[in-house]
Amino acid sequence: MQKRRWIVTEAAVWVVVLLLSMQAVIASENGTTVYHGNTKSKIFHQEGCRYFNCSTCKAVFSNRQSAVDSGYRPCRVCKP
Numbered sequence: 001m002q003k004r005r006w007i008v009t010e011a012a013v014w015v016v017v018l019l020l021s022m023q024a025v026i027a028s029e030n031g032t033t034v035y036h037g038n039t040k041s042k043i044f045h046q047e048g049c050r051y052f053n054c055s056t057c058k059a060v061f062s063n064r065q066s067a068v069d070s071g072y073r074p075c076r077v078c079k080p
Helices: 002-030 064-069
Strands: 035-038 043-046 057-061
Touching: 035 064, 043 057, 057 064
Parallel strands: none
Antiparallel strands: 035 043, 035 057
8 A cells, every 4th residue: 555655646746847847848938937036035936946936925027137136146946
C-alpha cells in the first residue's frame, strides 16, 4: 500500500511541475511576462514562482528592468 501511495504522490508532483512549466512557456510565447513586486520586502517574482501571488505583492511590472529601476531585487527562488 505504501508503494502505491508513493507512485500517486510522485505523479502528482510531476503534473504540477508540468503545469507550471507550460504556464511559463505560454507567457513567454505571448510576450506577456508579468512580474509582481512585494511592496514590503522590495523583491519581485516571475509567474510560476511560489511567491508570485503573495498578499503583499501589489506592485506589477511589465519587464524585469522596470522592477530593478524601481528599487526591487530579483527573487532568489525563481531568479527572474
